[in-house]
Amino acid sequence: MEYRPTIGLEVHAELKTRTKMFCDSLNDPDEKRPNVNVCPVCLGHPGTLPVPNKQAIEHVVKVGFATGGRPNGRSRFDRKNYFYPDLPKGYQISQSGEPLVIGGELRGVKINHIHLEEDAGKLIHAEAGNKEQGTRNKEDATLVDYNRAGVPLMELVTEPDLHSAEEAVAFMKELQLILRYLGASDADLERGQMRADANISVSATSELGTRAEVKNLNSFNAVFQAINYEIKRQTELLEKNETVRQETRGWNEAKQETTSQRSKEEAQDYRYFPEPDIPPFELSNVFDVERLKDLLPEMPAEKRVRFEKEYGFDSRRVELLVGDPGMASFFEEAVSELSASEADDTGSRGLSMPVITLLYNYLSSDLRGLIHSSGTAFSDLKIAPEHLAHLVLLLDAQKITTRQAKDILAKMFETGADPAEIMKSENIGVSSNVDEIEAVVAAVVAENQAAVADYKKGKTASMQFLIGKAMGKLKGRARPEMLRDLFERILH
Numbered sequence: 001m002e003y004r005p006t007i008g009l010e011v012h013a014e015l016k017t018r019t020k021m022f023c024d025s026l027n028d029p030d031e032k033r034p035n036v037n038v039c040p041v042c043l044g045h046p047g048t049l050p051v052p053n054k055q056a057i058e059h060v061v062k063v064g065f066a067t068g069g070r071p072n073g074r075s076r077f078d079r080k081n082y083f084y085p086d087l088p089k090g091y092q093i094s095q096s097g098e099p100l101v102i103g104g105e106l107r108g109v110k111i112n113h114i115h116l117e118e119d120a121g122k123l124i125h126a127e128a129g130n131k132e133q134g135t136r137n138k139e140d141a142t143l144v145d146y147n148r149a150g151v152p153l154m155e156l157v158t159e160p161d162l163h164s165a166e167e168a169v170a171f172m173k174e175l176q177l178i179l180r181y182l183g184a185s186d187a188d189l190e191r192g193q194m195r196a197d198a199n200i201s202v203s204a205t206s207e208l209g210t211r212a213e214v215k216n217l218n219s220f221n222a223v224f225q226a227i228n229y230e231i232k233r234q235t236e237l238l239e240k241n242e243t244v245r246q247e248t249r250g251w252n253e254a255k256q257e258t259t260s261q262r263s264k265e266e267a268q269d270y271r272y273f274p275e276p277d278i279p280p281f282e283l284s285n286v287f288d289v290e291r292l293k294d295l296l297p298e299m300p301a302e303k304r305v306r307f308e309k310e311y312g313f314d315s316r317r318v319e320l321l322v323g324d325p326g327m328a329s330f331f332e333e334a335v336s337e338l339s340a341s342e343a344d345d346t347g348s349r350g351l352s353m354p355v356i357t358l359l360y361n362y363l364s365s366d367l368r369g370l371i372h373s374s375g376t377a378f379s380d381l382k383i384a385p386e387h388l389a390h391l392v393l394l395l396d397a398q399k400i401t402t403r404q405a406k407d408i409l410a411k412m413f414e415t416g417a418d419p420a421e422i423m424k425s426e427n428i429g430v431s432s433n434v435d436e437i438e439a440v441v442a443a444v445v446a447e448n449q450a451a452v453a454d455y456k457k458g459k460t461a462s463m464q465f466l467i468g469k470a471m472g473k474l475k476g477r478a479r480p481e482m483l484r485d486l487f488e489r490i491l492h
Contacts, residue, residue: 007162020150022050042150044089056152069104076280086121165227326378333385382416
């Protein structure tokens with residue numbers, strides 16, 4: 001019998017705002033000291049009143065526009081009641097009846113709604129006597145850090161339109177890109193800024209099967225592995241004519257399996273009711289909704305189409321650029337500088353595709369390698385985009401060699417200087433003294449007779465050895481192609 005899996009996702013993303021969702025405590029994900037960014041409001045002290053964060057609401061509405069959703073004209077917050085140690089108030093301010101955004105679609109997956117709520121604190125399971133965590137008792141302890149409590153948390157709920165783990169991961173990666181392009185969230189799964197609950201069912205008929213929800217999947221790999229495991233688990237139960245229970249399950253990374261946690265809650269279990277301290281509100285009274293839509297940046301899907309059309313790049317190159325908003329922006333600013341530099345006397349600007357490709361290669365390979373090895377990001381670069389364009393133009397004009405370009409780029413990465421300044425201060429460039437170069441070639445031939453003999457016997461690798469020797473004597477101030485021509489002329 002053939003079984004068909006059906007998957008729905010609930011994706012949570014912590015939003016980038018100066019303060020928390022309902023108070024003035026800082027929203028700082030980099031704070032390492034526990035319980036520093038807290039106040040009576042986010043700690044749930046009696047008598048405090050929450051005030052919604054306007055920037056967080058704007059972020060959610062922009063995500064709605066970017067995914068084809070419709071902002072709800074009227075919205076409200078609700079209380080979701082449950083008890084857990086990291087929930088200071090004993091309830092969570094969330095949205096149930098009237099979320100901020102209705103509908104939408106992403107990668108062919110329909111979106112039910114997007115709503116806004118507050119995040120919970122963070123539990124730290126400390127070993128006995130761990131002085132760093134501050135435990136003094138002899139037994140194991142669980143500590144609570146409330147720095148994250150009250151942080152704005154967006155939740156996007158899909159329809160059950162997904163049918164494989166691959167589709168679920170692709171959906172989440174595209175949503176992550178949209179959040180980053182909008183500046184709504186860094187959506188870094190490793191830092192807990194984005195996570196997902198997956199509702200999974202398996203059925204042999206057109207009817208949906210009994211679903212199990214796997215909670216708090218905090219990596220793309222966890223999403224992929226947990227969904228595949230759950231599909232296999234439920235399929236095996238059905239094949240043995242056993243019942244699939246509706247329940248909440250967790251993902252055990254060490255054992256690579258899902259484990260039962262509790263029976264699945266329904267809405268009535270949370271006893272939702274309208275938040276009495278925050279009145280319902282009209283979005284149009286909070287900000288200009290249509291103007292917010294007009295201010296949206298170009299989205300990843302649009303950028304892919306444009307990059308393919310404008311630059312003739314294949315999908316692999318396009319995806320590498322579009323997949324990092326900082327890299328895509330850096331590339332376009334550098335291309336703009338190339339365009340200005342290549343303007344002809346009439347003022348028209350025609351870009352050379354080989355030069356653009358050369359720029360892409362240095363950006364995606366050499367510069368990206370320096371960034372990764374140093375642990376920085378494109379946003380932290382000392383190198384200006386126009387300086388990388390200048391380096392590529394110098395290389396294209398054969399004023400520097402490939403080896404020199406790599407050395408100059410390393411200096412640019414350290415100092416942020418323009419390549420022309422580095423060339424001048426380091427006395428770098430291609431020698432125009434033909435007599436000097438010919439003399440060096442003759443000297444290398446005289447000093448390396450064994451390599452010369454090997455080359456004449458057909459060992460072509462010896463030519464590269466000779467060129468390297470000449471480049472060393474000239475300190476890189478010659479083009480390899482020119483050296484190859486001179487060696488071949490002499491040796492033949």
